Amino acid sequence: MKGVVLRELGGPEKALVDEVDPPTAANGEVVVRIRAAALNRRDLFVTYGQYPGIELPSILGSDGAGVVEELPPGYRGDHGVGDDVMILPSLDWGDDPRVQSPQFRTLGVPKDGTFAELVAVPVDNVFRKPDHLSYAEAAALPLAGVTAYRAVVSRGQLQDGETVLITGAGGGVAGFAIQFAAALGAHVLVTSTRAENLELATTLGAAGGIDWSEKDWSARLKEQGAKVDVVIDSIGGEQFPRLVRLLRAGGRLVIFGATAGPVPNLVLPHLFLKQLDVRGTSMGNAQEFADMLELVTHHEIHPHLGARFPLGEVADAMRLMEAGAPAGKIILEL
Structure with missing residues (x-):
């Protein structure tokens, strides 16, 4: 063969x-x-x-x-x-x-x-x-889907009506995370540095997106009234502290990658005073795969x-x- x-x-x-x-x-x-x-x-x-x-x-x-x-x-x-x-x-x-x-x-x-x-x-x-x-x-x-499902559902515990911010729109896992979050009834926001990826995200179910190469991107999200319950991040790097500040008190920050490298200048009180949960995740198990397929089938996700x-x-x-x-x-x- x-x-x-x-x-x-x-x-x-x-x-x-x-x-x-x-x-x-x-x-x-x-x-x-x-x-x-x-x-x-x-x-x-x-x-x-x-x-x-x-x-x-x-x-x-x-x-x-x-x-x-x-x-x-x-x-x-x-x-x-x-x-x-x-x-x-x-x-x-x-x-x-x-x-x-x-x-x-x-x-x-x-x-x-x-x-x-x-x-x-x-x-x-x-x-x-x-x-x-x-x-x-x-x-x-399979790989990207089960990774996204575990991040959004098992670790992120995303609920109907919550707001989730998904970074790196355009990536495979991020794309599935957008689709799964939208199917669960969440209000989905995304970031990317490419306009075409932001446009694609809206077709997958995102309510809006922002170019985070702009210096004041997080301030713009706040001005739009975004109150983020969950962040799904695969980027890390210098933008990570802004994600922490965007989360509402009691929010969850789920991390499955670090394409931008180490996180500089993270102010720890922003984590503990807001009672934030920071959760790592990677891949997924057989039960999560089965549950993911059930979600995909029920909502006919492509x-x-x-x-x-x-x-x-x-x-x-x-x-x-x-x-x-x-x-x-x-x-x-x-």
Whole structure:
């Protein structure tokens, strides 16, 4: 079979399509024939060696959707050969829903991932594809979707009628967070440095957005009467203290990334005098994935897709992601 194999580090050009041995259904795993896969920043970082636990050679890819090809011997569960499915990339989360186990891994390096014609994953990581989603849409959802769901629902505990501020509109997780928050009845505000991302956010359910490259962006939000109950942030950096000041007393600040680096000049009394909760989050477990799919199905949420590439043009797809365009998930089609 064909797969995108990383044999050495050095960037997207090292991710090469090659013939590899197909996997088999053993040790409680199911083999899925991939119809579509989706890129994540993780895949790009791995090619540069900027991710822990890399083992080479390995097949890249965390997100995928397709058809059940083979089931493990003696399997008596709900899945059947030919079923349309999607894959949860959280492996070995463990029994504690609050935090991952020490054995936790993400599918795709070191365990061979979804950028291949076939992939073997634990049967508990395979879920029925919602009927209203295409293979490409289903492939776009898993990693970013479960991360957004955990941030908004499990950790953010967002309620109907609350106001949430989501930073970095245009990113994959942020896009799903906007859709999920809007579906839950929240008033959604966003930030970005690109006008097109702010426009996209409104189509996904945001009530408004602001360009936070402007010096007085937080003051403008306050002038508009924004009283923020929850912040979902993936940026960090020098803007983080403003997010703290924007939150109303008793608010929640949920963090799943730090693309702008360390936080300078954070005034701690702004945290403790306002009784704020600061909560970290990453990925999500199988129950959260199932709950996320229920929300997506009930509200018929469709992921926003960006560019599409054939598997053989994976390096071009990664370079497009590295350049920061387009908004929406980048899909590999098989």
